[in-house]
Amino acid sequence: MCRYLLTRDFLGFAQGPPVNELMTIPATYDYRLVTLSVVIAFIASYAALELGGRVTASRGGARLAWLIGIACAMGAGIWSMHYFGMLAYHLPIRVAVASFGILVVTLLFLGFGILTSLVDRRLSTQHLILDDERIMLRALIDNVPDFMYVKDTQGRFVIANVHSARVMGANSPEELLGKTDFDFYPRELAVAFDADEQAVIGSGEPLFNREEKSVDGEGNTIYILTTKVPLRDTNGRVTGVAGIGRDISDRRKMENTLREAERRYREIFDEAIVGMFQSAPEGRLLSVNPAMVRICGYDSPEEMVASITDISRQFYVNSKRREEAMLVMDKLGGVKNFEFEAFRKDGSKIWVTMSSRAVRQNGVVASYEGMIEDITESKLMRSQLFQAQKLESVGQLAAGIAHEINTPTQYIGDNVRFLKDAFRDLEKVRASYERILAAAQNGTLTSETVREVTDALKRTDAGYLAEEIPKAIEQTLEGIDRVSKLVGAMKEFSHPDTKEKTLLDLNHSIQCTITVARNEWKYVADMETDFDPSLPPICCQPGEFNQVILNLIVNAAHAIADVVGKGGPAKGKIKVQTLDCPEWVEIRIQDTGTGIPEKVRARIFDPFFTTKEIGKGTGQGLAIAHSVVVDKHDGSIHFETEDGKGTTFIIRLPKAGKALAAGAASA
């Protein structure tokens, strides 16, 4: 075909006929081909214009390539347009054309043109979109209050946002371009930043969320959370670093404060001298502090929490006590100074006191937390003091008992001395009677003798003697009886101190105690007793029971003593009553004393709590009573009182076999 294109045949005009030999040849236009050539012209022009745009948009070698391309396309287009135009002119002579080949070439060129224009269109749309994107992204990074930048491998800023510029002290991002950190930051900071970036560039690994210390334009220390990622070109080579940084100074400050607070509170927990714990209602331990671990003899908090799964059984010696504690915490929200016996890891027992509260979630108890202290030693001391108090009260009683014995002894002695003198006098009278009798029998009775005897009689005051001697004898015997009763009561009261419980006739014991303590109350009160005869014997420790009754009676007497003699009645009244109830026996000790004032009512059973002046009592009486009645005998003790009117203490002891519920009958 090429040969044809270049041959004379094709060109055809070289040697033609002379002009006058020209003849008009009828020709026609193939309008299909005309149309085709027009179409080709359009397409070629379009392609050319499109490619023209590409030319302007490209540079260098690419530009040249595009230029050549467009020239070819244009050229090919123009040529094919012409050719098909020509082809459209149909002469009656045969013209040989290589139309098919030319069509193909044309189509190729056109195809190339169209293709590139299509691609180009996509590319330029993308380019436009990219442009838009670029503008929007720029807007984004300039408005964001974080550092955003791109640096090249030398650490020079390629892109920087407004915030970076501002913080670093430049007027605009452009000022940063081409500069490095060393131009803005103190040397040691810049070195650090640079090192990071070089590491990123060198390793190709991004650096996420590094907290770095930095300074702002005014020299204040700030903290930045920085992420630096490597930028790669299409070959995968690192060409730079992109970084973002957020000022986290505030956050850091807050974190520090929180951490400090946490540390402080944690310290309280860890360093506390008292044991602290959190537990779950079903019996697990949730957490314990080191002090708690020490108290209970474990090795570590973890070990203790893991070992104890059932607090009621493994920790509490008497699991009922935990129930009581939980009951109180449920009702009142918390419990204070709750004493119970607990097991250590090695099985030994200690006494502890607990203050704890119930933690609620959505109204339901989710956990308990509280503090525990080891009071084994102080409890030991307390029991020793209890003994001391017993001795003290016995000592106090001793003075009173001595007086109680002295009194009858006095009049017994006086009466007997009287009887001695009376006997002597009466003996004289009898002797004189004998003399008269003898004289009468002898017949030597004289009025002299009679007068002697009469005088003697008068001197003796026999009438008086006759009246008084029987009384003296009676009162002497009564006195002796009184002393015996008192001694007997003392024996009963100071029962040999056995630790065991025995069955005790309470009425009798109480009566003995009242007798023994008589000197304490008799000056200030009248005693009334009302014993229930059907009271069954109760199993209890006699010594301790007597001690309790004694303490209550002495308290009653003291309370009345405060009232008596201050314008009130000369003597108050103490009433001791026993009652047989179905579940328990009740002992009521009522006085007409001052009553217990409102503000101390909650505390009267506390150990060492006393309202008496120094030297008048150690405040143990009621604490001991409470401990004995409630702890040792499963009973209850509470009181009813009215200010200025008096107080009644009520003790309930369960009958053999039954124990009173812990919460029953609490004041």
Added chain:
Amino acid sequence: MKRILFVDDESKILDGIRRMLHADRERWDLQFAVGGEAALRACEAGGFDVVISDMRMPGMDGATLLGHIRDRFPGTVRIVLSGYSDSGLSTRAVPVAHRFLAKPCNGVELQATIERVCILQDLLSTAELRQVVGSIGELPSLSSTYTSLQQAVRNPNTSIPQVAEIIERDMGMSAKVLQLVNSAFFGLAQTVTTLQSAASYLGMETIKNLALASETFRVFAPDSRIPQSFCESIQRQAHRTAAIAGTLPVAKKTRDVTVVSALLHNIGSLILASKMPDRFCSTLARASERGCEDFEAEEELLGISHAEIGAYLLGLWGFPNLAVEAIAHHHHPTRIPHTDFDSSVAVYVADLLAHELEVHPEDSTGSELTESDRTCLKTLGISGRFTEFRHLALESRN
């Protein structure tokens, strides 16, 4: 006839006493009251010479009752008969009672006590004494230090340091008291250097009495007509007697009272010398003229001796009644009944020995005893032991 009131809350005790003292109904009018209020009412109805009361009674207790009686009937002798040993109560009773008896009190002791207080009461209200006291005129007052001390000791809440502090305000008094405490009379094992320890050893009551002793010697400065040597000899005599009294076998609880009584037994002489110098001079003259003891001369010229005068004054100044009694009778101990070797006998014996040893320092034969002394000793039942006492006294001197 003396009127005596017994008070107790136990009527059986009163019955017993009544029966026991039935034999004395001729010389004593015995009345009985149950409780403090009844007793006061009885006192109001008619005065009593002696009131004997229990301490612990419901309503008005013994201390309160005797306090009222002291205020309203100051001439009545007040005795406490109590089975109770509450220290607070006892302290309250000290200022209001003359004597203390502990239950159970046997009848003999009770009778003796009543007798003795009656005798003393009579003795100190004789016309002669009243005349002498009247001539003396106003008695010197004691220092305010002593008055505060007296008040403090009466208060049951006073502590020993407080007492010591009061005395320390008066340098002269503290020095004198310490000197007395450290003297051999009290037989303390070691020297006492502070008043506080003195009070701890001897008790507040004794310290108070010693303070009174020092005061008494201080306030009486004899008249210029009386030689200075006379006062000094009185003091010397007092100390010597006290020293000897300390060696005599008195009951432990009355020892301190005995010593203090001995210390002040001749204060009456000083009083006479300073307040009635003329008459005192004449008694001294009479004594040397007649060759008798000065007390005999005083009794002759004044009707009473320095013993009664001294006793009376000290009684006014709150000296313990037992000491007053001992001083009053120290020349005539047989005036009162004795149940044992009590303070009164001790002061008498000590005085005798002191005179003897002054005259015959080395002699141990007892040749200086007068006939009346010998009779006295016999009546008291201690003539056999007199030599023994002299030995003890001699030993204490060396």
